[in-house]
Amino acid sequence: MSGTSSAKKAYLNYDYEPGTRRLTRSYVTDDVHGYMPQELKFTQDDAGNVTSIFDSTTLGGTGKADYQCFAYDGYRRMTEAWTPATANCATTGRTTANLAGAAPYWTSYHYNTAGQRDEQTEHTTAGDTKTTYTKTTYTYGTQTGQPHPLTKTETNGGTPRTYTYDKTGNTTGRPGTQATQTLTWNPEGKLATTTEPAAGSKPATATGYLYDADGELLIRRATTTDGDTVLYLGATEVRLTVKGGTKTLSGTRYYTANGQTIAVRTTSTATTGTKLNFLAADHHGTSSIALDATRAATGTDRRTPGLRREEVAELAHMSVDYCTRLEQARGPRPSARILDALARALRLTPAERSHLFRLAGSSAPPGTSAVRRVRxxxxxxxxxxxxxxxxxxxxxxxxxxxxxxxxxxxxxxxxxxxxxxxxxxxxxxxxxxxxxxxxxxxxxxxxxxxxxxxxxxxxxxxxxxxxxxxxxxxxxxxxxxxxxxxxxxxxxxxxxxxxxxxxxxxxxxxxxxxxxxxxxxxxxxxxxxxxxxxxxxxxxxx
The missing domain is CATH 3.30.450.180 (Beta-Lactamase)
Structure with a gap:
């Protein structure tokens, strides 16, 4: 799947609705398989909300068809997301017995009067798991008068998961993977360290963060014996993993074209050579498929619409904590470089990019040259x-x-x-x-x-x-x-x-x-x- 004339090729194809130009179909074809590796079909309501994403391809019988349905309230907030067994989004089929597909799920969302999500329910055949966000948290914030930060989550009456903040709104404590994680910040308002104490058989962890002169994350370094140290160089990441007495060096490079990430190349000292995968995803990031450039083998990743915060941070080459602070409007105004990185990560159109800069109180920098193609x-x-x-x-x-x-x-x-x-x-x-x-x-x-x-x-x-x-x-x-x-x-x-x-x-x-x-x-x-x-x-x- 290279660019040479004799090589096998893969193609990204898109169909749009006349008039509105809304995406109705996104599909992948190639010169190898006798079937489409991916075919996403979209439907929207009059307001433009995506109400279904259907992918009937089964990878030549090795996979399962995937049907996703979505419902919204009058404020365009998602209230239901589920995967029925057939391409039918009728509410009568929204039951746990009718869930199917490659990655079945049914999630319900509820919001308080301020428009903030206060309840999320995961419906499964084994019962419903409910995660509740206290209304006080969303309405009044912290006890020191901060109105917006999340301070507690509680699942099915279990142990509360709490969050703490300093006076400027930086997160100073949050649930970790094994215990409460502590965060510190440098004078520029950027994350400096994260630490987590030992728990059970798991050792303590600690990470330090180093930034370049423009305030961009340059190095993420594990400050304990084991852990990862990552060097960020634009579209390239170099990672050193230490575990016991073993050190493994690996690298990841992302390739983009027309504002989309189309390929990723990985390599490691633990393996021979490099591995190149071509990527395909729709504009929502709803489903993605990876095509092995050597074997043309396929792999899929399916999830509910939208990029996770961690994925946005990774694509924009920033820390997850900094991305969180941007969402919550905390800290200093983001630089033009940060905004441009977010625009690329979210694949914004020129108009959307300009709107993002206006929301941040900045003027969008111009393109490098005049556009000479005609739509x-x-x-x-x-x-x-x-x-x-x-x-x-x-x-x-x-x-x-x-x-x-x-x-x-x-x-x-x-x-x-x-x-x-x-x-x-x-x-x-x-x-x-x-x-x-x-x-x-x-x-x-x-x-x-x-x-x-x-x-x-x-x-x-x-x-x-x-x-x-x-x-x-x-x-x-x-x-x-x-x-x-x-x-x-x-x-x-x-x-x-x-x-x-x-x-x-x-x-x-x-x-x-x-x-x-x-x-x-x-x-x-x-x-x-x-x-x-x-x-x-x-x-x-x-």
Whole structure:
């Protein structure tokens, strides 16, 4: 499953609902198996809540089909999650006797009047296990007046599990794997140590944390005789495990493409060579599948929707405790680097990424370069406007898509080497039919290029374009110095077309904000001579 032409390949495929663009199907195919290793089908209610995730694949009869159903209250909070035996989410089938699948479960959630979860019930054939969070904890917080921290959990009337905090809200005590775990924090508000005393036959444990100059976790070190020491180097983790007199060195590297983690490579001194697995998961992290790059063997991991806190922390290369503090709005404001890491870990869209930065009180840093690809649905929109000239321009005023009428209006060389409207306007490259409002258009072009230069300071193509315009056009240099500002909208222009004559056109701009692109629509007033001319040009163009 490498990239060579003769190698076996795996493919990630996605289907979307027309109009809403909601994911309806996510499936994996490859050149090895005679079946789909994974096929997830999604249904949503009108509010966009995922109500079911069905995976009927059985890995060639070696596994089980997996059907997951979800129910919500009026506040879009999940109240039920269960795995029925068949692809049917009817409430009558929500019974322990009807649970089935690769990893059967049924979990119920209850919330207090403040909207916080105060009860969780795991339904099993052996009985119900109930975990209760006291309402006082959620409503009033700690006895020192902290309103939000969780202070106690209790399962089926068993021994309470308690949590303590310092005055700044840092967790100082919490349940550990063998006893109460104690946490300390450094002056910058970052986790410094965790310790847990010995219990029974289990020895005491202790871990220290070291951060780099930017405050990112660099080393997690076991300070007792046995334990793990981990070095975090971007997408690579190097781990030293000490157990008794044995030391084992291992490494993990994650590979990403298009904002998704698509592969993981592991190696260890205890084994020979490295192991590479290709990964597939839907945008919810609901189900994942690993394909062994050598043997093409499959393995699956199924769970209820959403990443666990530990998984978010791992993907974002931060400590679990720091991730918890971010969730609870405790500690200092997260840096842009932390926010960007979270956006990558959660696979946020550009709009969602910008929203995350706004919520944190920061401005989202720009991308490295202007987006020069066109989304398929935008390109299809151009094709559906036969009597409207339509083009798509990127942040640098390159024409990245057009329909036949636009090419007839703006010149047959549209789409060749002169598709940049700034070069056409200031350097005379390519045909420029506009005979009115040329000065206004010049200011519009410069305003947009200035905005692009601020947003994409490291884009080499944009830098080359600006250098070319500064050298080749005195008019461009003069307008550039005036620092013009322009908001996209409506304008009217006249084209002196060699075949259709003088055409008075309306130009309206639609924005594609996630790609920083503009869709320019060129139309004529109803009943005007220009309308008839556009129809003739459209007929000739097709």
């Amino acid at each position: 398929p649905h935008v390109a299809r929109m151009l094709e559906r406007l036969p009597e409207t000239g339509a083009i798509v321009t990127d942040a640098a005023y390159d024409v990245v898509a057009w329909n036949p009428l636009a090419r007839a209006l703006l010149g047959a060389d549209l789409g060749g080497g002169t598709t940049n409207l700034a070069r056409r306007r200031f350097l005379g490259q390519g045909r420029m039919y506009e005979s009115s409002n040329a000065e206004e258009f010049g200011h519009i072009v410069v305003a947009r290029l200035r905005r692009a230069a601020d947003r994409y300071p490291h884009d080499p193509q944009l830098a080359a374009l600006l250098a070319e315009l500064h050298v080749g056009s005195e008019e461009f240099r003069q307008i550039w110095e005036t620092r013009p500002v322009h908001a996209p909208g409506h304008r009217t222009k006249t084209l002196d077309h060699p075949e259709a004559g003088s055409l008075r056109l309306n130009c309206d701009v639609l924005l594609v904000p996630e790609d920083d692109q503009e869709v320019v629509l060129m139309t004529a007033d109803p009943g005007s001579p220009a309308v008839r001319a556009l129809r003739r040009l459209a007929t000739q163009a097709t």
